[in-house]
Amino acid sequence: MALTMTIKTFCRHLGAVLVGFTCTTAAFAADPLNVTGDKFRQLDELLPTPNTYRAASGAPGHEYWQQQADYDIKVSLDDDKQRITASETITYKNNSPDTLRYLWLQLDQNRFKPNSSGNLAAPVDVQSIAPDTIPFRSFRREVVSAEFEGGYQITKVADARGRDLPHTIVDTNMRIDLPQPLKSGDSATFRVDWEYNIIEQKALGGRSGYEYFERDGNYLYEIAQWFPRMAAYNDVSGWQNKQFLGRGEFALEFGDYRVAIEVPADHIVASTGVLANPQDVLTREQRARLKQAETAKKPVMIVTKEEALENEKDRATGRKTWVFEAENVRDFAWASSRKFLWDAQGYKKGGTDTMAMSFYPEEGTPLWDKYSTEAIIHTMDVYNRYSFDYPYPTSISVNGPVGGMEYPMITFNGPRPEIDEEDREKRTYSRRTKYGLISVIIHEVGHNYYPMIVNSDERQWTWMDEGLNTYVQFLAEQEWEEKYPSRRGDARKIVEYMKSENQVPIMTNSESILQFGNNAYGKPATALNILRESIMGRELFDFAFREYAQRWKFKRPMPADFFRTMEDASGIDLDWFWRGWFYTTDHVDISIDQVKHYTVGTKNPDVENPWKRERFLEEPETVTVQKNRANKMTRIVDAKPELSDFYNEHDEFDVSNADRNSYQGMLEGLEDWERDLLNVESNVYVLDFSNVGGLVMPIILKLDYSDGSSEELRIPAEIWTRNAAKTSKMLVRGKDKLLTSVTVDPHWEMADIDVENNFYPRRIIKSRLELFKDEESRNLMKDWEEELKED
Amino acid sequence: MRPFFSKVFFCLSLAVLLSASQAHAHRYHFGLTELSVNERTQSLEIAHRFFVADVERALSLSAGKEMQDAQKQMELYVNQHFQMRSKAGEVITPKWVGVESDVHDVWIYQEIPLAKVQGESFMVRQSMLMEIERDQVNTLNLTRGGDTQTFTLKPGAGGAVVKF
Numbered sequence: 001m002a003l004t005m006t007i008k009t010f011c012r013h014l015g016a017v018l019v020g021f022t023c024t025t026a027a028f029a030a031d032p033l034n035v036t037g038d039k040f041r042q043l044d045e046l047l048p049t050p051n052t053y054r055a056a057s058g059a060p061g062h063e064y065w066q067q068q069a070d071y072d073i074k075v076s077l078d079d080d081k082q083r084i085t086a087s088e089t090i091t092y093k094n095n096s097p098d099t100l101r102y103l104w105l106q107l108d109q110n111r112f113k114p115n116s117s118g119n120l121a122a123p124v125d126v127q128s129i130a131p132d133t134i135p136f137r138s139f140r141r142e143v144v145s146a147e148f149e150g151g152y153q154i155t156k157v158a159d160a161r162g163r164d165l166p167h168t169i170v171d172t173n174m175r176i177d178l179p180q181p182l183k184s185g186d187s188a189t190f191r192v193d194w195e196y197n198i199i200e201q202k203a204l205g206g207r208s209g210y211e212y213f214e215r216d217g218n219y220l221y222e223i224a225q226w227f228p229r230m231a232a233y234n235d236v237s238g239w240q241n242k243q244f245l246g247r248g249e250f251a252l253e254f255g256d257y258r259v260a261i262e263v264p265a266d267h268i269v270a271s272t273g274v275l276a277n278p279q280d281v282l283t284r285e286q287r288a289r290l291k292q293a294e295t296a297k298k299p300v301m302i303v304t305k306e307e308a309l310e311n312e313k314d315r316a317t318g319r320k321t322w323v324f325e326a327e328n329v330r331d332f333a334w335a336s337s338r339k340f341l342w343d344a345q346g347y348k349k350g351g352t353d354t355m356a357m358s359f360y361p362e363e364g365t366p367l368w369d370k371y372s373t374e375a376i377i378h379t380m381d382v383y384n385r386y387s388f389d390y391p392y393p394t395s396i397s398v399n400g401p402v403g404g405m406e407y408p409m410i411t412f413n414g415p416r417p418e419i420d421e422e423d424r425e426k427r428t429y430s431r432r433t434k435y436g437l438i439s440v441i442i443h444e445v446g447h448n449y450y451p452m453i454v455n456s457d458e459r460q461w462t463w464m465d466e467g468l469n470t471y472v473q474f475l476a477e478q479e480w481e482e483k484y485p486s487r488r489g490d491a492r493k494i495v496e497y498m499k500s501e502n503q504v505p506i507m508t509n510s511e512s513i514l515q516f517g518n519n520a521y522g523k524p525a526t527a528l529n530i531l532r533e534s535i536m537g538r539e540l541f542d543f544a545f546r547e548y549a550q551r552w553k554f555k556r557p558m559p560a561d562f563f564r565t566m567e568d569a570s571g572i573d574l575d576w577f578w579r580g581w582f583y584t585t586d587h588v589d590i591s592i593d594q595v596k597h598y599t600v601g602t603k604n605p606d607v608e609n610p611w612k613r614e615r616f617l618e619e620p621e622t623v624t625v626q627k628n629r630a631n632k633m634t635r636i637v638d639a640k641p642e643l644s645d646f647y648n649e650h651d652e653f654d655v656s657n658a659d660r661n662s663y664q665g666m667l668e669g670l671e672d673w674e675r676d677l678l679n680v681e682s683n684v685y686v687l688d689f690s691n692v693g694g695l696v697m698p699i700i701l702k703l704d705y706s707d708g709s710s711e712e713l714r715i716p717a718e719i720w721t722r723n724a725a726k727t728s729k730m731l732v733r734g735k736d737k738l739l740t741s742v743t744v745d746p747h748w749e750m751a752d753i754d755v756e757n758n759f760y761p762r763r764i765i766k767s768r769l770e771l772f773k774d775e776e777s778r779n780l781m782k783d784w785e786e787e788l789k790e791d
Numbered sequence: 792m793r794p795f796f797s798k799v800f801f802c803l804s805l806a807v808l809l810s811a812s813q814a815h816a817h818r819y820h821f822g823l824t825e826l827s828v829n830e831r832t833q834s835l836e837i838a839h840r841f842f843v844a845d846v847e848r849a850l851s852l853s854a855g856k857e858m859q860d861a862q863k864q865m866e867l868y869v870n871q872h873f874q875m876r877s878k879a880g881e882v883i884t885p886k887w888v889g890v891e892s893d894v895h896d897v898w899i900y901q902e903i904p905l906a907k908v909q910g911e912s913f914m915v916r917q918s919m920l921m922e923i924e925r926d927q928v929n930t931l932n933l934t935r936g937g938d939t940q941t942f943t944l945k946p947g948a949g950g951a952v953v954k955f
Contacts, residue, residue, distance in 0.1 A: 431894060432843060432844070432894045432895075435894050436844075436894075485893060485894040485895070487894075487895045496823055496825065496840065496932075497823075499932060499934070499939050500823070500930050500932055500939065500941045501932075501939060501940065501941035502930055502941040502942070502943040514928060514943065515819075515821050515928055515930065516819035516821070517819045517821055518821065589937070692937060754937050756937075757937065764831065767827060767829055767836055768838055768898070768900075769827075769836040769837075769838055769888060769900045769902065770829075770832065770836075772888065772889060772891060772898075772900055773888060773889075773900075
């Protein structure tokens with residue numbers, strides 16, 4: 001059945017095969033732009049012209065520069081009012097070739113002012129089913145936003161000698177006007193004092209805030225975007241002073257930090273940087289444990305659960321100051337609470353010499369003590385291989401109200417086990433919570449590489465850190481355990497999104513992205529994975545990707561630098577791939593439309609004519625012939641034999657000597673190689689494809705033959721260069737290789753959105769809902785109860 | 792096309808619901824409803840795909856402490872938020888098929904005989920999760936033959952006129 005459907009056309013003449021191809025050539029030559037589109041056109045007009053700052057190879061140019069911003073900060077945490085009071089001295093070095101008359105600072109906390117652009121521009125929540133109701137959650141947010149005195153109170157802006165500097169606050173930015181223009185190569189030092197109320201994270205969201213624990217009356221603080229900091233100034237955007245609306249994250253400069261954090265004496269502080277005064281804030285016991293952790297094979301408790309539970313009962317009256325120092329970081333964050341348990345384990349490998357540490361309230365056990373620090377170390381182990389050796393002295397994971405957020409050396413991660421309210425010792429966590437925690441830690445710790453060190457501009461391009469990081473996250477997850485339930489990475493997981501029409505290209509500014517998770521995380525991560533597994537190959541891809549990370553670590557790459565480096569280091573023209581996947585919203589849908597079967601015509605009448613007769617006899621008899629036979633029809637030539645002659649004895653397929661002579665004559669006129677070709681006993685197949693989805697991609701084929709064998713064929717995307725809408729491929733196979741079926745993308749590696757047209761002959765593909773209905777016997781409620789139990 | 796997924800079903804016990812934690816790295820809220828015309832089975836197949844954590848949170852808020860039958864509760868919630876209203880004002884409630892989930896996503900299935908909708912226009916509302924997230928974006932895909940038509944639904948604009 002499959003066989004007869006496959007053999008569509010019988011054509012005995014080699015000449016006919018060639019004619020077929022000539023026709024295809026003619027079709028695209030006549031319509032060079034419309035049919036082919038310009039899918040392989042170079043990205044020239046889309047990419048900025050290379051210059052001395054950014055080279056055409058994708059590497060930093062020979063005059064690459066970036067600014068430097070060093071901070072010396074004193075901060076005090078008020079645990080009664082959940083309030084920050086602080087003062088900083090910023091030393092800003094102008095490495096640009098330009099003279100700057102003013103400086104821009106970012107005031108991220110101002111997003112939480114009731115009249116911030118972020119709040120004003122937030123759309124109203126209307127429940128579409130019941131128009132007169134307002135949902136609880138959004139109502140709470142609106143009420144809290146309106147009542148909460150959020151945002152910075154800037155109390156002083158002064159130069160190094162304490163003289164006030166004129167400054168203008170523009171929503172989430174502040175411009176400081178300099179008394180003298182800051183020349184290229186010079187530094188400016190100035191001071192800013194400020195205060196602000198810490199937001200309750202659960203009520204207002206955001207990337208930092210406090211959590212209140214009703215049971216023991218304690219607070220846990222995750223503090224970030226907490227100091228006025230320099231806006232980025234660079235060769236591409238000048239000042240990056242787009243307002244902070246909540247989505248587009250941060251564009252920051254590298255610098256050195258010294259931060260003195262004053263907190264209640266019984267708090268434990270986790271922070272970016274290295275603790276400079278352990279003797280002032282840690283017990284002798286804690287310092288000894290930290291020393292032991294440096295070479296430990298598993299995490300060592302620095303503050304045990306018993307100690308933390310004891311600690312959270314009391315309220316110290318004194319204060320302590322923790323001093324942290326960090327070099328070459330683009331941001332600084334910290335966390336503080338008397339609830340913290342603290343574990344640590346050293347990790348040394350290659351150029352990495354660091355301390356992995358986790359801080360969590362006892363509510364995080366028994367999940368955090370088991371997985372957090374291990375996940376940090378695993379992340380570095382994998383990311384180092386694909387990027388560069390982790391250069392910082394610590395890497396921290398803190399459990400608190402924030403679901404998942406990254407800062408240099410420190411990350412905030414949310415998932416916790418469930419606690420039985422009657423018996424607090426009874427704790428369970430679901431499979432989802434477990435993998436949710438491991439994944440979020442890998443993701444946030446991974447952000448140390450992208451964008452904390454490969455310092456892309458998050459305010460502009462979300463995909464440059466989220467997409468690249470989600471890609472490496474997938475690799476790290478797959479190295480955690482077999483069949484790790486990764487959300488993103490595999491081509492098949494992005495199909496539903498790719499099919500949707502309401503997309504914007506990956507190359508879209510952060511605030512304008514429509515489906516954030518799919519657009520900026522899922523699609524670029526999947527695209528890179530496809531590039532690696534199916535287009536470039538692991539070796540070439542890994543080399544080029546690592547080259548990008550190496551070139552741009554501690555520097556600020558732009559999209560073109562990534563695109564160019566990947567080509568520069570691999571020697572593969574990928575403009576068509578970037579164009580399709582990053583600049584358009586096309587999807588992959590390749591259809592196999594037809595398979596034509598040819599065999600070579602020998603032109604020898606003694607071979608060809610019997611073959612033609614066979615084909616003729618294979619044709620079904622007409623109904624007339626059948627009925628005439630059934631009626632035993634008599635014919636006149638049977639009654640009168642004298643009416644028969646030569647033609648009644650020889651049919652049209654019989655070979656005459658004239659045929660043979662003409663064949664010999666033809667053979668003599670041929671070259672030797674032409675004669676040889678006529679005797680090739682091969683099956684020739686021509687496969688016709690159409691590109692329904694628009695994205696040009698390699699065509700991966702599985703070919704099944706009647707002898708039970710099958711073959712995989714990988715045709716590069718360049719098959720679409722002449723005609724991006726339709727293309728054909730000729731396959732020459734041995735005389736025994738009769739093709740029975742063809743499958744396009746048999747491993748689902750191309751994110752092809754329609755599987756039905758991937759089969760020749762076509763197959764019926766059951767829908768997801770049909771498959772679900774097929775599995776009737778399962779007991780949903782019983783499965784729902786499935787939970788992972790731990791003591 | 793059906794991705795491989797482990798057959799893990801999400802916990803709808805009350806304890807889990809009330810302490811549902813958010814596991815994604817950053818906050819973004821997205822749901823997908825696929826309306827697929829299946830000529831072979833003469834059915835309009837409806838598949839809603841949402842993040843498990845978000846759906847759990849929504850259910851816990853809408854259920855209060857009385858929640859017993861998780862599937863019933865889910866059905867109630869979906870029917871409240873996903874609605875198809877004909878031009879004449881008649882509301883069609885799709886037949887409930889079932890629910891499945893993996894670690895990340897929950898799929899909710901419903902269907903309507905094709906004859907009931909074929910050739911007609913409906914106001915389709917899909918406002919699931921919009922009551923808890925102001926930046927929820929629900930995408931509605933109508934798939935017929937090989938073609939996909941997409942509608943983008945957001946709080947305040949949770950419906951679209953769809954011709955089947």
